[in-house]
Amino acid sequence: ITKVKYVDKIHIGHFEIDAWYFSPFPEDYGKQPKLWICEYCLKYMKFQHTYRLHLGQCQWRQPPGREIYRKSNISVYEVDGKDHKVGTCGAGPTSGGQRGPTAMGQTGPTRVGQRGPKGGARRSGETQEKESPDGNNVACILTLPPYQRRGYGKFLIAFSYELSKLESTVGSPEKPLSDLGKLSYRSYWSWVLLEILRDFRGTLSIK
Ligand SMILES: [Zn+2]
Numbered sequence: 001i002t003k004v005k006y007v008d009k010i011h012i013g014h015f016e017i018d019a020w021y022f023s024p025f026p027e028d029y030g031k032q033p034k035l036w037i038c039e040y041c042l043k044y045m046k047f048q049h050t051y052r053l054h055l056g057q058c059q060w061r062q063p064p065g066r067e068i069y070r071k072s073n074i075s076v077y078e079v080d081g082k083d084h085k086v087g088t089c090g091a092g093p094t095s096g097g098q099r100g101p102t103a104m105g106q107t108g109p110t111r112v113g114q115r116g117p118k119g120g121a122r123r124s125g126e127t128q129e130k131e132s133p134d135g136n137n138v139a140c141i142l143t144l145p146p147y148q149r150r151g152y153g154k155f156l157i158a159f160s161y162e163l164s165k166l167e168s169t170v171g172s173p174e175k176p177l178s179d180l181g182k183l184s185y186r187s188y189w190s191w192v193l194l195e196i197l198r199d200f201r202g203t204l205s206i207k
Contacts, residue, residue, distance in 0.1 A: 006031045011051070013039035015146045069159070074152075076159060137164045137171030141181065157188045 005022040011034060024030060029044060036051035037044045040060040045051045065079035137160040143152045157173075164171030177185060193206060 006033065007035055009034040010037055010044075011035070011048075012037040012144065015144075017145050074155065136174040137161065137169075138173040141173070141184070153184045154188050154191065157184065 005019065007019050007023065007025065007030065010017050010019055025035070025044065029035065029046060032046050035044045035046065036048055038051070038054055038058055038060075040062070041058055043054060043058075045054060062075070063077040063079060065077045067075055068078045069076035138157070141153065141156050141160075143156070160171065160173070173181065173185065197204075
């Protein structure tokens with residue numbers, strides 16, 4: 001079944017972004033030509049005036065949960081969906097991948113925030129799945145279009161493997177990969193192999 005995509009654009013932070021794919025927003029939110037999304041709490045709204053009102057009231061300046069990693073302007077937060085039933089992936093499928101959203105607040109997404117000049121962290125990307133019965137270390141990976149081509153996707157992928165290493169498990173992303181997911185993982189593994197080849201002295205073969 002082809003689902004009709006009504007939401008053409010989302011407005012998030014300073015950006016207006018074209019929506020690429022269908023996303024199952026509830027009720028008539030999914031029938032709006034444009035949704036307004038708070039870049040801090042990811043609340044989505046139908047009208048600009050509610051959005052403006054919300055910006056004045058929203059207390060959030062960083063994602064919820066525990067900051068588990070920070071280096072220069074990148075922070076990673078561990079968020080448990082049980083504690084924070086907030087909009088996680090609503091903006092995801094619209095602008096990033098083809099996969100439908102994990103039901104809000106089901107399992108724990110890990111989020112990346114780009115630290116802003118004022119100390120706040122805005123959302124630039126996120127991955128999901130904290131506990132996976134299938135051994136997936138990533139269920140959904142997203143870099144918002146304005147932040148693409150800056151290495152955040154590669155960072156998220158590398159981070160997911162680092163988490164698996166810490167847990168001494170073998171992890172891989174949930175399959176099937178979306179088209180963009182496939183591109184990102186191919187690019188990531190090419191990069192890993194090239195790094196190995198660059199530093200290796202001697203003979204080696206890659207199977
Ligand atoms: Zn907000």
